[in-house]
Amino acid sequence: MQKTVLITGASRGIGRAAALAFAKKGYRVIGLYNKSTAKAESLKAEIASLGASVEMLAADVADYAAVEAAVRQAEGKLGRVDVLVANAGVSLVKQINDTTEAEWDRLFDVNAKGTFNAVKAVVQGMIDKKWGRIITVSSVWGEVGASCEVAYSASKAAVIGFTTALAKELAPSGITVNCVAPGVIDTDMNACFTGEERAALEADIPACRYGTPEEVAEAMLFLASEGSGYVTGQVLGVNGGFK
Numbered sequence: 734m735q736k737t738v739l740i741t742g743a744s745r746g747i748g749r750a751a752a753l754a755f756a757k758k759g760y761r762v763i764g765l766y767n768k769s770t771a772k773a774e775s776l777k778a779e780i781a782s783l784g785a786s787v788e789m790l791a792a793d794v795a796d797y798a799a800v801e802a803a804v805r806q807a808e809g810k811l812g813r814v815d816v817l818v819a820n821a822g823v824s825l826v827k828q829i830n831d832t833t834e835a836e837w838d839r840l841f842d843v844n845a846k847g848t849f850n851a852v853k854a855v856v857q858g859m860i861d862k863k864w865g866r867i868i869t870v871s872s873v874w875g876e877v878g879a880s881c882e883v884a885y886s887a888s889k890a891a892v893i894g895f896t897t898a899l900a901k902e903l904a905p906s907g908i909t910v911n912c913v914a915p916g917v918i919d920t921d922m923n924a925c926f927t928g929e930e931r932a933a934l935e936a937d938i939p940a941c942r943y944g945t946p947e948e949v950a951e952a953m954l955f956l957a958s959e960g961s962g963y964v965t966g967q968v969l970g971v972n973g974g975f976k
């Protein structure tokens with residue numbers, strides 16, 4: 734049976750690659766994006782050209798009312814969400830002394846509360862169906878921590894704690910909850926690095942290169958699949974061996 738996937742932060746990077754990968758596998762795609770309307774509309778056209786049903790809606794994941802309204806609107810057209818990819822996220826490269834209270838709050842509002850908000854908007858539908866797949870997105874830094882990225886690392890560690898706890902809570906309802914933890918992936922999030930910094934980073938990665946958004950999307954497809962039904966509460970690193 735055709736399934737509906739909801740992807741947050743779908744307009745670019747890993748979310749965009751996931752939206753295309755799920756569409757190619759026959760899913761109906763609901764994408765939430767923050768502000769990039771032009772990018773979201775162009776992705777919508779690309780997905781529609783593949784023959785997949787698609788809705789793209791603007792919603793700040795930090796705002797529960799906005800997320801819920803967008804999800805209800807999209808579900809009205811494409812049916813209740815079977816698979817959630819809670820992907821939207823923001824990063825911050827700053828030493829702790831320079832990190833402001835507002836920056837700390839925003840990282841947690843988007844990365845941690847945004848994950849909660851997306852789950853809360855779809856989970857009752859999954860419980861009613863006794864089937865669901867929830868895929869959260871942490872980071873290698875959420876697992877091991879990064880110097881000068883303490884707020885980001887902490888917010889992504891929160892996503893891992895959320896995932897492992899929720900997996901236990903939802904397993905009796907036939908819903909799996911797993912986390913993808915990307916290493917260094919070639920997206921706008923890492924566009925801040927100079928060529929020299931990139932080369933130094935790549936030298937530290939056992940696979941000797943950045944990962945691609947498509948490689949992360951492949952891991953998400955597995956965690957969404959029927960066959961992954963006994964895999965829950967796991968953190969799947971997509972990191973080329975980097976930790």
Ligand code: NAD
Nearest residue numbers: 742745746747767793794820821822872915917918920922
């Ligand atoms: P990106 O910056 O290209 O994309 C982030 C997406 O999140 C964008 O579509 C953006 O619009 C959306 N977003 C940001 N704030 C939002 C908000 N308040 N409401 C709704 N959407 C919002 O980065 P990416 O690399 O594609 O990152 C995707 C996810 O992967 C993030 O959670 C990120 O932390 C995680 N991640 C990325 C890397 C990497 O190296 N790129 C590594 C580890 C984890």
